[in-house]
Amino acid sequence: MSTEKYYGRDYWRSLAQRELSHDDAADSWSEFGTGPSAAAPRAGLLNVIGNKPAGDDPEESLSLADIAPDAVSRRRFFSVVGASAAFAGVTTTGCIRKERENILEFGSRPEDMIPGRAMMYASAVQIGATVEGLVVESQDGRPTKIEGNAKHSGSQGATSVWAQASVLDIYDPERTRVPVTSEGGGEPASSDMGSARAALTKLVTAAAASGGEGLGL
Structure with a gap:
């Protein structure tokens, strides 16, 4: 579309717009059609579009501001929508209340936990930018050995030295090592x-x- 102050018959956005009727062309200034910026065109706009030739006195021409004084531009519209969404995110971030969970010891041994028999659990660990599928061996609720999970699509049963050593993170390095x-x-x-x-x-x-x-x- 031309940047001239008036919308004359010599200016079209496309060939399809050129074929529009006068009524349709009068509404073509609105980016959103019948959306938030679709203010009714002022009286005389149809005559301007149909009869205003190029080269007339600019002072007598009709500007876009005169055509739609209350129109909302696309940039302004999305700025307001984006600011509203950001504000909503800020105000609702602190409204999440997680369920309280307590860590309690066993009052009695679970039925499926037998002393001396290892329990195997499928898990995963993040090493840098990758994730490795693991199978963790647990003795009496304590992880003791890590192996690769052959069914994991990423690691396919392989483990790194970092994954093998991660089991040591749960043990205190200052723990007693001798009686x-x-x-x-x-x-x-x-x-x-x-x-x-x-x-x-x-x-x-x-x-x-x-x-x-x-x-x-």
Whole structure:
């Protein structure tokens, strides 16, 4: 469309627009047709379109602002819609309330958990920009070994060293690695496995003789 101040018969957006009737051409200034900017054309617009030749005095011509003083441009319309959507997102972000969950220990052992028998779980881990399918071996609720999931379409049973080492993230690096004894309420002291085994054997023997009276774990 021309940038001239008036919409004359020498200006068309397309060949199809050229074939429009005067009534249809009068509404063609609106980008949205009967949408938000479709204000009724002012009186005399049809005559201007039909009779205004190119080269007339610009001061006597009819500008687009005169034709549609309240029209909303496409850019303005989408700016308002975008701002409204952004504002709605900001105001509703903090309205999400997640259900409270408590971590509780088992009051009794689940039926499907047998001491010494591993449980296998299908899982996945994100390593950088990729995701690896895993099969996690669990002993008494504690992950102990990671293998690749052969049914995963991405990794197809393979695992990286990072995935293998990820099982160590749940263990405290400062955890006790050797037996610790505390006799007579004194300071805890490190011991060796042989001494700890002998002390436990003595304790268990005494507890068996008394039927477990006085023994607590």
